[in-house]
Amino acid sequence: MGIDLARESKVRRVILSGEPAGSIPAVKRQLEEAWNAKVGDSAGMTEIGSIMMFECRHQPGGAHIIEDHFIEECLEHDGDRQVPYGHEAERVVTSFGRGFIPLVRYRTKDLVVKVPYTTCPCGRTFDIYDGGIRGRWDDMKLVRGTNVYPRAVEAIVREFDAIDEFQIVLERVGLVDEITVHVELKPGFESDWDALRERLSGALRDAHEGLRFTVGRAPAGSLPRFELKAKRFADKRPKAEFKH
Ligand SMILES: [Zn+2]
Structure with missing residues (x-):
């Protein structure tokens, strides 16, 4: 619509919730630049x-x-x-505030890494979930023996400002699992494609114990867009069949 949000909007704080995005540094940076506002994460x-x-x-x-x-x-x-502290764990919550439906040691399946409150200089004595909610334990995919988390892939993809939308597709080709990241470029970045593909596949590989990622280009506007919770990970591998 031609509105420059960074210059023309009066928004000074953006509070994100319900997605890992708010604690992914590259996503946060892009949002702060787009709005010229401070971005903070939350979750409930x-x-x-x-x-x-x-x-x-x-x-x-x-x-x-x-x-x-x-x-x-x-x-x-x-x-x-x-x-x-400092290790991946499952978040298990007990709530005090809800008398009618109390939760006692509720297993959330959220993947978190807790660090002590002293890692923040603000003076609060509440411990911190480093990186926010990092994903869900059931999001983890095993691809040729390597753990792949959608959030970790997103963190790398969002380092590339030329990328607009993306989708991760996991397929079985013959007997082997193949993982492809389809990306849409922002207008004006088309000539950077070859170099970008090279750099992105290298960065993904280096972050995943040498696992091979294919990076494919999707036409502008062709990948799904999301309101509320985004689902950018498609597992198209056949489900295991059980014979009686
Ligand atoms: Zn703080």
Whole structure:
């Protein structure tokens, strides 16, 4: 519509919720530039009735947990053992605020990494989920023996300002799983395509133990657009069949 949001809008704060995007540095940078505003992440759950974490103005690379309303435990995904600071864990929540539908040690399947509050200079004593909600344990895909998280792929794709929309497709070709990232370029960047493809596939490979990613170009406007929760990961591999 020809509106320059960065110059013409009066928006000074953008609060994101419900997507990993708010804590992906490249996405946050793009949004802050587009709006000329400070972007902060948050997340909540219908089950607990509210948000349970927020990012303070120091933007410590994650969000403070609202610990006077919730006990947020970090447990191993397939068990009950506590996971120490700095390691991937499943978020398990107990809520104080909801008397009618109390939640006690509710397993959220959210993938988080908790770090101590001292990693933020703001002075709050609420611990932090570094990187916000990093994804869901059931989002993880095993591709030729390597773990692939959609959020990790998005974090790399969004480092490239020339990319508009993208989609990750996982397919079985013969007996082998192949992963392709389809990207749409922003107008004006078409001549950069060969170099971009090279750099993006290299960055994806380096971040995934050498796993080969194909990077394909999609025509402008051809990939799905989303309102609310985006689903940019399509697993088209055949489901396992069980014979009786
Ligand atoms: Zn803080």
